[in-house]
Amino acid sequence: MKKVSIIDVAKLAGVSVSTVSLVLRQxxxxxxxxxxxxxEAITELGYVHNVAAANLRANTSNLIGLIVRDFTDTFNLKVITSIVQTLEQQGYMVFLAHPQDDEERLVQCLLSFSRQGVAGVIYLTANATRLTLPEPVRLSSLPLVTVSQAMIEGQYDLVMRDNRQAAAQATRYLIERGHRNIAYVGGEASCQIRAQRLAGYRMALQHYGLPYKEEFTPPCQEETNAARLATRRLLESNNKITALLCHSSHAIIGCLNGIHQVGRTVGKDVFLTQQVSLLGFEDMLQINLSSPSFTYVSSASDETGRQAAALILRKIQQSDLPPQRIVVSGELVLRESA
Known part of the structure; x- marks a missing residue:
């Protein structure tokens, strides 16, 4: 059976081959x-457009490389979904790579992307202790956008969460509800996300004339039991604390357990001394299935993904576009815990 060509489509439609090509490429x-x-002619003849061949002829590509460092991170998973959906709506396909922390594998990923002819690369870093990008990413000649949960040093195209704004917003909300002794639980001492949130927390306290107390911000390992122990010690030594900012999902679960172990409960009422308000920084479905449901500042993961996809497309279309830094802010979602 003869393969249907673009010439056959043009003849049946009564137009030129170049017109058919323009329609196919929109x-x-x-x-x-x-x-x-x-x-109608395409449908009648069953013509299949070879996008890869068309891209090769036009020296263009509809492929985007997506490098993901950590698939266990809830924020990253939501960002990936948003990126893929946004790019597919624009006619692009995504190649996914997972080099983890292996720099040699990262080099191979970028080399493979180059050989596949990707138009650009989006790099999702989940290393909250590192201030710089890995050398292979910094030296890549491909159009590249980085998505990060913390600040990255250098002049790179970056989409990141506004951790300082999130913590300041959460702290202001608690203060305006009457809380005067607010603590922050979780995050390792080297974590940049923690450092940025503590800056926002401290800024809000200062704005309302409240003192910053180092003992109210204990760091701990990113695990439930560590957060439980930190919460228990904190509340046993500071019984005036009425609200906790929880660094992560592990911290929320740990704080819940720690609060119950010292004989207190979770709730909004600042005037009931046994209640402790909890406020997180993620929309975590598995936690919000429990009671009470948790108040949080959203991670804005969907918007982060959309911004990253839009930025890589701008970089592809304008190779001389100067580096851009896009900071995405979350919204306070009020539930039952604060």
Missing amino acids: KGKISAQTIEKVK
């Missing part, structure tokens, strides 16, 4: 009537 000013005729 380029140029073509009338709706002509587009419909071409589409």
Whole structure:
């Protein structure tokens, strides 16, 4: 059976080959009537457009490389979904790579992307202790956008969460509800996300004339039991604390257990001394299935993904575009815990 070509489509539709090509690529000013005729001819003949071959001829690509360091991170998973959906809506396909912390594998990923002819790369870093990008990423010649949960040093195209704003917003909310002794639990001492949130927390306290107390911000390992022990010690030595900012999902669960172990409960009422308000920084479905449901500042993961996808497309279309830094802010979602 003879393979249907673009010439056959043009003949049946009664238009030129270049017109069919423009319709397939969604380029140029073509009338709706002509587009419909071409589409009808494509359907009748069963023509299949070879996108890869067309890209090769035009020296363009509809492929985007996506490098993900950590698949266990809830924020990253939501960002990945948003990136893929946004790029697919624009006619792009995504190649996924997972080099973990192996720099040699990262080099191979970037080399493979180059050989596949990707138009650009999005790099999702989840290393909250590192202030710089890995050398292979810094030296890559491909158009590249980094998505990070913390600040990255250098002039790079970056989309990141506004951790300082999130913590300041959460702290202001608690203060305005009447809390005067607010603690922050969780995050390792080297964690940049923690450092940025503590800056926002401290800024809000200062704005309201409240003192910053080092003992109210205990760091701990990123695990439930460590957060439980930290919470228990904190509340046993500071019984005036009425609210806790929880660094992560592990911290929320640990704080819950620690609060119950010292004979207190979770709740909004600052005037009931046994209650402790809890406020997190993620929308974690598995936790919000429990009671009470948790108040949190959203991670804005969907918007982060959309911004990253839009930025890589701008970089592809404008190679001389100067580096851009996009900071995405979350929203306070009020539930039952604060």
